[in-house]
Amino acid sequence: RSFTLRHLLQHRAGLPEYGHLTAYHAAVKAGETPWSVPEMLQHVRADTLVFEPGHGWAYSNVGYLLVRELIEEATGMSIGPALHRLVF
Numbered sequence: 001r002s003f004t005l006r007h008l009l010q011h012r013a014g015l016p017e018y019g020h021l022t023a024y025h026a027a028v029k030a031g032e033t034p035w036s037v038p039e040m041l042q043h044v045r046a047d048t049l050v051f052e053p054g055h056g057w058a059y060s061n062v063g064y065l066l067v068r069e070l071i072e073e074a075t076g077m078s079i080g081p082a083l084h085r086l087v088f
Helices: 005-009 022-029 037-044 061-075 079-086
Strands: none
Touching (some): 005 061, 037 061, 061 079
């Protein structure tokens, strides 16, 4: 991917956000099962950047999802235990 961890943490990676998606709000309102990570990434079209990394700013929960995955991969733990060990 063309963005860095710093880009992700600063919301400068260019990733889209799911909060504006009509389908997301409809699913929440209907009480549907939350989307899996692959489903959410597909709905938000996470493979299409809104801007070139480092050349803009846009809040994105998708970026923080990717940070979570990086933490879990690096530590071999789920996010709760990893944060407890590393931060708290």
